[in-house]
Amino acid sequence: MRTLELGTSRILYELKLYFRQGDSVFFTFLFPILMLSVFAVAFSTSGNLGAAPDGSGGISFAAFYVPGMVAAGMLLSGVQNLGVDIAGEKGDGTLKRLGGTPLPVFSYFLGKIGMVLISSVLQVTLLLLVARFAFNVELPTAPEKWLTFAWVFLFGVITSCVLGIALSALPRTGKSATAVVIPIVLLLQFISGVYLNFAQLPGWLQDFASIFPLKWMAQGMRSVFLPESFEVMEPSGSWDLGLVALVMGIWLVFGLLLCRVTFRWIRKDS
Template sequence: MRTLALGTSRIGYELRLYFRQGDSVFFTFLFPILMLAVFAVAFSTSPNIGAAPDGSGGITWAAFYVPGMVAAGMLLSGVQNLGVDIAGEKGDGTLKRLGGTPLPVFSYFMGKIGMVLVSSVFQVVLLLLVARFAFNVALPADPGKWFTFAWVFLFGVVTSCVLGIALSALPRTGKSATAVVIPIVLLLQFISGVYLNFSQLPGWLQNVASIFPLKWMAQGMRSVFLPQSFEVMEPSGVWDLGLVALVLGLWLVVGLVLCRLTFRWIRKGT
């Protein structure tokens, strides 16, 4: 109970710290919303995607980009935010100081993951409000779609969090964390169907992207926000939600194992 109480209090502390850091808020919280606005405005005069030969039907570009931006927000909040944040705490001695306190590692992780979950909920709500009222994107009316959204979102955010914690061991110093983590996250966004239409990527690049979890998070979100007719654009011709769950589950296990092997309050040799 003490461990859970400490973890709960850490969530509040981490949230206050997060929203006081302007760069973190911009690059992880507001970035997907800004990118949705950029793409929606840039393609506002283009024909609808999936329109009939006479130009009728289809969906707007704003609607097309919503699932990708939701998935990108999940990855940014978990992998990028925690990867950079924890590496920075290693570099400035924060973890060393925490290692000398009674704070359990589980409570520390609970605070970080809880912060990401809460901020991600705020982020996705704001993103969907902007999509609905600024760009007139119709949101799903089927409760089953929202159930799919809930488990893909929760699964994706938690998986992104443990991968972010594991990735924080890669930068050699806190100052180099941004240069190490951001290019990885940016590359995954370009090859996973966030900024580019996944079905138009070369087959070999689709296969590479399918190794990583962002492609499956984006696919799960496309099943929620895109019409059923867009299902045929997936490589397998179906949404494959069972495979989405399987891949995210495998990456969650991999992330947990890597966290167990790499995370230390104090670096070895220090």
């Protein structure tokens, strides 16, 4: 109980710290919203995707990019935010000082993951409000769609958090964390169906992207926000939600093992 109490207090502390850092808020909280707005405006005159020959039906480009932006926000909040943040705390000695206190490692992780979960909920809520009221995107009404959204979102955010904690061990210094983490996250977004139509990527690149969880997070979100007619555009012709859960589960377990092996209050070479 004491560990959980400390973790809860760390969540509030991490939230206050997060929203006081303008760069973190922009690149992990507002960036997907900004990108959705850019794509929606840039392609606003291009007609609807999946429209009939007479131009009727289909969905707007804004609607098409919503699931990718939701998935990108999950990845940015977990992998990028925690990867850079924890590496910075190692570099400036924050983790070393925390290691000299009675704070359990689990409470520290609970604070970080709780902060990401809460900020991600706020982010996706704002993103969907912008999509609905600024770009007239029709959101799902079926309860089963929102149930799918809930488990894909929760599963994806927690997996991203665990991988972000593991990735924080890679930068040699806190100052190099951004240069190490951001290119990895950016590359995954381009090959995983966030900015580009996944079906139009070369087959070998689709196979490579399918190794990583972002492709499956985006696919799960497409099953929520896109019409059923778009299901045939997936490589297998199906949303494959069972496979979405399986791949994210594998990465969650793998990330937990990496955290167990790599996380320390101080670097081994310090």
